[in-house]
Amino acid sequence: MELGEPQRVQALVQSGLSHLPSQYIQPPESQPSARRRPSESGVPVVDLFHFDPNRSDDLRQQVWQLCHEWGAFQVVNHGVPRRLLDEIRTVGFSFFNSPMPEKLKYNCDGSGAATEGYGSRMLTKDDGVLDWRDYFDHHTFPLSRRNPTRWPDSPPNYREVVTEYSECMKVLAQKLLRIISEGLSLPCSFIEEAVGEVYQNITISYYPPCPQPELALGLQAHSDMGAITLLVQDEVEGLEVLKDGEWVTVQPLSDAIVVILADQTEIISNGEYISAQHRAIVNAHQPRLSVATFYDPSKARKISPASELVTEYSPLRYHGVMYGDYVSAWYSKGPEGKRNIDALLVHH
Ligand SMILES: O=C(O)CCC(=O)C(=O)O
Ligand SMILES: [Fe+2]
Numbered sequence: 001m002e003l004g005e006p007q008r009v010q011a012l013v014q015s016g017l018s019h020l021p022s023q024y025i026q027p028p029e030s031q032p033s034a035r036r037r038p039s040e041s042g043v044p045v046v047d048l049f050h051f052d053p054n055r056s057d058d059l060r061q062q063v064w065q066l067c068h069e070w071g072a073f074q075v076v077n078h079g080v081p082r083r084l085l086d087e088i089r090t091v092g093f094s095f096f097n098s099p100m101p102e103k104l105k106y107n108c109d110g111s112g113a114a115t116e117g118y119g120s121r122m123l124t125k126d127d128g129v130l131d132w133r134d135y136f137d138h139h140t141f142p143l144s145r146r147n148p149t150r151w152p153d154s155p156p157n158y159r160e161v162v163t164e165y166s167e168c169m170k171v172l173a174q175k176l177l178r179i180i181s182e183g184l185s186l187p188c189s190f191i192e193e194a195v196g197e198v199y200q201n202i203t204i205s206y207y208p209p210c211p212q213p214e215l216a217l218g219l220q221a222h223s224d225m226g227a228i229t230l231l232v233q234d235e236v237e238g239l240e241v242l243k244d245g246e247w248v249t250v251q252p253l254s255d256a257i258v259v260i261l262a263d264q265t266e267i268i269s270n271g272e273y274i275s276a277q278h279r280a281i282v283n284a285h286q287p288r289l290s291v292a293t294f295y296d297p298s299k300a301r302k303i304s305p306a307s308e309l310v311t312e313y314s315p316l317r318y319h320g321v322m323y324g325d326y327v328s329a330w331y332s333k334g335p336e337g338k339r340n341i342d343a344l345l346v347h348h
Pocket of ligand 2: 222224278
């Protein structure tokens with residue numbers, strides 16, 4: 001493989017493979033079977049059906065507990081129409097099933113971190129094991145970053161679906177941020193205001209079948225960088241969350257949305273909430289698709305622990321950081337679990 005030449009995992013699979021190429025082989029301690037929890041347990045599901053902003057103290061308490069112990073949970077009766085969840089999965093699959101020259105019109109690899117379009121490598125550096133994943137990243141908010149002509153135009157409703165989906169995910173993220181701010185006994189708008197103007201990206205990930213899935217990862221262990229991530233998956237298992245040192249499967253539920261707290265929320269909450277480490281595993285038989293919607297601050301935003309949460313009994317845990325500096329460090333060092341947020345720990 002020439003450096004800089006786009007190499008899509010899907011194209012690699014289509015060329016016919018019986019073994020996993022060496023760049024995709026994970027070290028033993030990162031392989032899927034290490035520290036795996038037996039699959040009968042799963043990630044807790046929260047039903048928002050009875051949620052009432054003026055009451056619902058039980059639900060707020062339940063969400064606080066999940067944010068404190070897991071940093072991730074699933075929600076149902078979240079208000080996003082099931083039709084829209086199906087549509088985003090359908091247009092996503094339809095793009096990845098289109099011919100390679102069509103997809104390469106939107107190619108984005110090799111031009112630096114966090115660019116919009118069709119790619120495979122999350123990091124710009126060339127060492128390190130590769131993920132068994134292709135993706136399409138869309139910039140959706142603020143509107144000044146949104147240019148739907150950079151998104152696929154087939155099927156004909158692709159851009160419309162992404163636009164409607166982006167709006168619904170923004171509304172749901174804000175609703176959840178209010179609940180989780182109140183869980184910290186802060187005003188409901190606290191986290192939203194700390195984050196400021198929302199930068200939203202939507203990443204559709206496509207994980208082709210893998211010849212030796214026990215040696216690979218679709219996406220290596222990481223925590224998300226921003227404030228909160230909302231994720232929709234198809235019916236194929238693959239997403240796992242780290243809980244007490246063990247990997248737990250997030251059961252695919254077709255009408256559920258997975259909520260993943262990200263690093264800036266951990267910082268704002270002074271560690272009362274945790275950002276969940278998560279990863280994607282792959283399988284030999286079926287492709288898997290997920291849609292992640294990231295709710296992030298702007299690069300110029302300074303993020304710090306809420307002063308209300310820093311007390312004699314709970315001292316300052318994190319140094320404040322400019323979000324843009326956090327992102328640059330992440331892209332240059334790589335995720336490797338949570339080492340980026342760990343670099344901000346205050347040593348007492
Ligand atoms: O595909 C998945 O389930 C995980 C995706 C993810 O974690 C991400 O895009 O940050
Ligand atoms: Fe993630």
